[in-house]
Amino acid sequence: MSGAAAVELPIIDLSKPSAEVGEEIVNAAATYGFLYIKNTGRDIKPEAIERAFELSREFFASPEEEKAKCLIGPENKGWSSMHREILDQGNQRKGDFKEAFNFGTFENGKARQPLPKSLASHESELSQFATSCHDLCMKVLRAFAIGFKIKEEDGGEEWFSSRHDVEKSSSIFRMLYYPAVPEEADYIPDVDIRAGAHSDYGSITLLFQRPGQPGLEIKTPSDEWASVPVIPNGTESDPSPPILVNIGDLLSYWTDGLLKSTVHRVIFPSDARRGGEDRYSIAYFLHPCPEVNLVPIPSEVVASRGKGEGITQSKRVLTGQQHLDERLAASYGWKSEDKKA
Ligand SMILES: O=C(O)CCC(=O)C(=O)O
Numbered sequence: 001m002s003g004a005a006a007v008e009l010p011i012i013d014l015s016k017p018s019a020e021v022g023e024e025i026v027n028a029a030a031t032y033g034f035l036y037i038k039n040t041g042r043d044i045k046p047e048a049i050e051r052a053f054e055l056s057r058e059f060f061a062s063p064e065e066e067k068a069k070c071l072i073g074p075e076n077k078g079w080s081s082m083h084r085e086i087l088d089q090g091n092q093r094k095g096d097f098k099e100a101f102n103f104g105t106f107e108n109g110k111a112r113q114p115l116p117k118s119l120a121s122h123e124s125e126l127s128q129f130a131t132s133c134h135d136l137c138m139k140v141l142r143a144f145a146i147g148f149k150i151k152e153e154d155g156g157e158e159w160f161s162s163r164h165d166v167e168k169s170s171s172i173f174r175m176l177y178y179p180a181v182p183e184e185a186d187y188i189p190d191v192d193i194r195a196g197a198h199s200d201y202g203s204i205t206l207l208f209q210r211p212g213q214p215g216l217e218i219k220t221p222s223d224e225w226a227s228v229p230v231i232p233n234g235t236e237s238d239p240s241p242p243i244l245v246n247i248g249d250l251l252s253y254w255t256d257g258l259l260k261s262t263v264h265r266v267i268f269p270s271d272a273r274r275g276g277e278d279r280y281s282i283a284y285f286l287h288p289c290p291e292v293n294l295v296p297i298p299s300e301v302v303a304s305r306g307k308g309e310g311i312t313q314s315k316r317v318l319t320g321q322q323h324l325d326e327r328l329a330a331s332y333g334w335k336s337e338d339k340k341a
């Protein structure tokens, strides 16, 4: 894959929410579907991010038999998963060059799924990290509600956040590992990809990337691929790189296409020899509570700027779960009992 030009995404500072910040974040999400949240360490501490990556590295380095015990499958109701899509050899090219581990929501600090040995002893740390991701997502949703000028009597700032819950939502915390492709592997530089083009399904996604491990690309408003810098201009001396936020299909539907669910992918670095180096990332996919009705947002902003590409096209009120099921069925023919995404 050839390296695309870098996109300059807005960097939003949520430390002092205001009408201006609300407008800024709505415009960023309406234009690009992706934006950065300035990370000064107040919401999620740099050490906590470091630690989460450390645990991820330990897990992915653990023996294949260990990882194989938690493969996604109907037998474990999709709670857990070592999701390996690498094709070893051969000339059939499908799937991404990546591994991932998905956690469902935690309950009282405990995972609801069997965890592999290397992660089981860190359950409470992992749960805390997922909770801090959820809390930051709520801040983002509050900023959208401010930007949408939702009236106090209609639910105000909490309109979205009250429809999401740290335990009851269908949110997924995912650790991702894109291994360097070994010399002898059957790897075709301009064809193979680390994560194929897709959009995310839920409300919003938080994405943590590592300095020196680029690869994320998004489709720009002019429909071209552009790379997303890990450390954008002006954040070089922040305690931690800014956290990427992107809009998922559900929130785009809910806002009638005003907020964009942007297609993105992860490519191999073009300047690295062959398959490059290992890349790690962490994503938190926020979903609403499954039974939440996706009713029109009481907002003049959404009514006047919506694109007529979502909720106004629907003949019935979908729940969060039904929306997810439809997306899964469209992508894979899966039902939600088979797999969480
Ligand atoms: O690893 C990344 O940077 C992106 C991952 C991603 O887009 C996903 O898992 O949905």
Ligand SMILES: [Fe+2]
Residues within 6 Å of the ligand: 198, 199, 200, 264
């Ligand atoms: Fe994604």
